[in-house]
Amino acid sequence: MFENILNNPERGRKLILYPILIGIAAVLVSYILYPEPGMLGITLLFAMMVSVSPYTLWKYFRVKRIKAMEKEFPNFARDLVEAKKSGLTLTEALRDATKNEYGELNKEVDKMAKQLSWNMSFDEVMTRFSERVSESDLMRRTIKIIMEAKKSGGNIISAMETVSSDTSTLIEMEEERKSKMSQHAAVMYIIYFMFVAVTIMLSKILVPLTEEMDLGEEALMFGGEGGEICQAPMQITEEVICSLFQTIGRVMTMAPESGAYYDGLFLSMVVVQGILTGPLIGQIRDNSASSGIKYSFIMTAIGMVAYVVASRYIEIGII
Numbered sequence: 063m064f065e066n067i068l069n070n071p072e073r074g075r076k077l078i079l080y081p082i083l084i085g086i087a088a089v090l091v092s093y094i095l096y097p098e099p100g101m102l103g104i105t106l107l108f109a110m111m112v113s114v115s116p117y118t119l120w121k122y123f124r125v126k127r128i129k130a131m132e133k134e135f136p137n138f139a140r141d142l143v144e145a146k147k148s149g150l151t152l153t154e155a156l157r158d159a160t161k162n163e164y165g166e167l168n169k170e171v172d173k174m175a176k177q178l179s180w181n182m183s184f185d186e187v188m189t190r191f192s193e194r195v196s197e198s199d200l201m202r203r204t205i206k207i208i209m210e211a212k213k214s215g216g217n218i219i220s221a222m223e224t225v226s227s228d229t230s231t232l233i234e235m236e237e238e239r240k241s242k243m244s245q246h247a248a249v250m251y252i253i254y255f256m257f258v259a260v261t262i263m264l265s266k267i268l269v270p271l272t273e274e275m276d277l278g279e280e281a282l283m284f285g286g287e288g289g290e291i292c293q294a295p296m297q298i299t300e301e302v303i304c305s306l307f308q309t310i311g312r313v314m315t316m317a318p319e320s321g322a323y324y325d326g327l328f329l330s331m332v333v334v335q336g337i338l339t340g341p342l343i344g345q346i347r348d349n350s351a352s353s354g355i356k357y358s359f360i361m362t363a364i365g366m367v368a369y370v371v372a373s374r375y376i377e378i379g380i381i
Contacts, residue, residue: 081116085109122355128198129348130166133233135201138164138171139208139226146219152212153184170194185209204229240347247347251361254339258332258365262372265328325373332369336362 085108092105141162145155160175170191177187192205204225211221310326337358344354 082113085113088112118352118355121352125197125350125353127166128195131170131195132198132200134164134167135204136226136230136233137162138167139204139222139229143219143222143226146222152218153178156184156187185212200229200232236349239349243347247343247357250339250343250346254335254361254365257335258368261328261332262369265324265369265373329366329369329373332365333362336365 088109089105138159141159142152142155145158146152150158156171157175157178159171162171164171174187174191177190178184188205188209192202195201207225208218208222211218304323307326307330308322310322310329339361340356340358341351341354343357345351348354
């Protein structure tokens with residue numbers, strides 16, 4: 063079933079519908095059963111993750127599969143050229159290509175061969191293939207050039223050889239660019255983990271200070287006269303935001319009441335920074351923001367674990 067969804071862009075895009083409904087239902091249930099602002103905020107964040115995660119995961123695996131197909135596509139085009147040189151028609155060359163190994167592209171080649179056996183024209187088969195790999199500009203352009211060369215009646219062998227050579231060159235250039243950009247991606251990793259370290263240091267300095275201050279519960283939670291730790295432009299927004307960070311701090315780090323707000327705030331900063339840095343790394347390294355999903359998961363998970371462990375088990379003396 064997952065393979066069918068992965069191969070069908072339309073089905074993949076529909077993945078976002080049902081998770082959104084589940085997320086809305088979770089928020090409504092939380093509001094009815096436990097309307098406390100902090101818990102409602104956590105439920106809302108959970109609902110957003112549930113709503114977005116299935117589609118983003120599908121997009122990641124889909125892009126990964128398309129990239130693997132792109133690497134094999136020049137070999138496929140070269141085999142068509144060689145078969146054409148030997149005297150075969152393009153239809154016969156495509157059928158003959160099923161005997162070769164193209165990795166992820168094998169399933170598409172087999173599908174095209176089956177469609178030809180159903181008396182579909184070569185042009186229609188290639189058009190459908192182009193629609194199935196619509197995310198790949200490289201393959202779509204190559205297929206369009208091959209079809210135009212076939213329709214014009216020119217030297218299709220020469221055109222296909224040129225296309226195959228150019229495609230290989232473009233892929234090699236992309237691999238070289240990715241190798242060079244990996245250094246910049248590594249810098250982004252370092253910057254993120256430095257941010258996590260600074261955040262942990264701030265939490266270990268500020269949280270003990272708040273525990274030593276006699277501010278009162280109201281001041282600690284909603285910016286009362288004693289301390290003004292948490293404030294917002296509007297009272298309703300203030301209550302929701304402060305309660306949200308308080309709840310995150312208590313749930314994730316088991317911090318005491320006086321330090322929960324800061325722990326929740328800093329942990330949220332670590333998570334947001336990790337989520338947003340991932341697509342940036344993906345764009346720099348892979349030229350695709352969606353491929354940065356894996357980097358977001360890795361950095362966010364490591365950052366959260368590092369912060370929670372440091373908050374609970376590491377003590378820094380304050381002079």
